[in-house]
Amino acid sequence: MTITATSTSAPETERVEPEVLLDVRAISKSFGGRVVLNDMSMRVHAGEVVAFLGANGSGKSTTLRAVNGLIEADSGDIEITGVRLNEASSARKAEARRAAATVFQKIHLVPRRTALQNVCAGGFSRLPAWRSIPPLFGDELKEEAMACLERVGLADRAHDKAGSLSGGQQQRVAIARALCQRPRMILADEPVSALDPRAADDVMRLLRQLAVEEGLGVAAVLHQPQLARLYADRVIGLRDGHLVFDCPTAELDDTELAALYL
Ligand SMILES: Nc1ncnc2c1ncn2[C@@H]1O[C@H](COP(=O)(O)OP(=O)(O)OP(=O)(O)O)[C@@H](O)[C@H]1O
Numbered sequence: 001m002t003i004t005a006t007s008t009s010a011p012e013t014e015r016v017e018p019e020v021l022l023d024v025r026a027i028s029k030s031f032g033g034r035v036v037l038n039d040m041s042m043r044v045h046a047g048e049v050v051a052f053l054g055a056n057g058s059g060k061s062t063t064l065r066a067v068n069g070l071i072e073a074d075s076g077d078i079e080i081t082g083v084r085l086n087e088a089s090s091a092r093k094a095e096a097r098r099a100a101a102t103v104f105q106k107i108h109l110v111p112r113r114t115a116l117q118n119v120c121a122g123g124f125s126r127l128p129a130w131r132s133i134p135p136l137f138g139d140e141l142k143e144e145a146m147a148c149l150e151r152v153g154l155a156d157r158a159h160d161k162a163g164s165l166s167g168g169q170q171q172r173v174a175i176a177r178a179l180c181q182r183p184r185m186i187l188a189d190e191p192v193s194a195l196d197p198r199a200a201d202d203v204m205r206l207l208r209q210l211a212v213e214e215g216l217g218v219a220a221v222l223h224q225p226q227l228a229r230l231y232a233d234r235v236i237g238l239r240d241g242h243l244v245f246d247c248p249t250a251e252l253d254d255t256e257l258a259a260l261y262l
């Protein structure tokens with residue numbers, strides 16, 4: 001079939017909805033008989049930043065951990081890039097989960113290795129195990145890792161030891177490492193909690209850029225509602241394992257927000 005370009009623009013009604021990258025459907029989780037996540041549902045679309053807000057212990061990390069496979073939910077289902085985890089083979093499940101790269105507050109870089117070597121680690125899942133030591137990384141992976149460092153604005157620090165970089169720079173290296181995994185989505189669990197306000201803004205701006213410019217989905221746990229207001233398209237509020245709101249950022253209600261932390 002030949003597709004011909006036409007000068008007529010598509011009518012409003014034909015606007016295509018962004019792809020659903022993550023569809024969490026009614027997941028629940030208990031630890032030692034205590035329910036910590038109750039019937040939680042949420043979605044992340046391509047090109048969108050979703051902020052998770054909620055007090056300590058409300059279930060934010062548990063939700064992200066159920067998505068990335070650090071834990072398994074007791075019930076409910078999760079669909080990542082169209083793959084339903086409950087029905088998928090373990091290989092397919094692992095592949096789907098690789099599409100969701102995680103960034104944590106505690107930045108797990110190897111301090112004595114260079115920024116570039118740390119970023120290369122993001123590509124390991126695509127390599128045979130014997131290639132996962134620095135001298136054997138291969139030029140292709142190094143080039144891709146360098147492009148990821150460029151993307152986060154740190155190409156000039158590629159050969160510096162990760163441990164010599166500031167906290168904000170290290171978090172950007174961690175994001176570059178996540179990008180080297182070629183994800184469709186970034187799950188960020190308190191990515192800026194250990195950073196000063198300027199570095200926190202830099203990291204949030206970067207996550208937003210990745211969503212807007214590259215169509216990644218971003219789900220970020222934040223303890224700073226003002227950052228959610230600035231950088232998120234949608235905000236999700238959790239309280240005691242329950243979803244209490246899920247709305248466009250512009251509709252975030254101050255009273256509802258305050259109630260999360262009572
Ligand atoms: N592996 C575990 N074993 C037992 N209890 C756990 C485990 N992981 C989480 N919990 C409990 O589940 C609840 C929710 O924890 P979670 O880490 O999801 O909270 P959170 O919203 O991320 O909080 P914070 O803002 O402090 O990071 C907490 O009460 C926590 O103690």
Ligand SMILES: [Mg+2]
Binds near residue numbers: 062
């Ligand atoms: Mg947490």
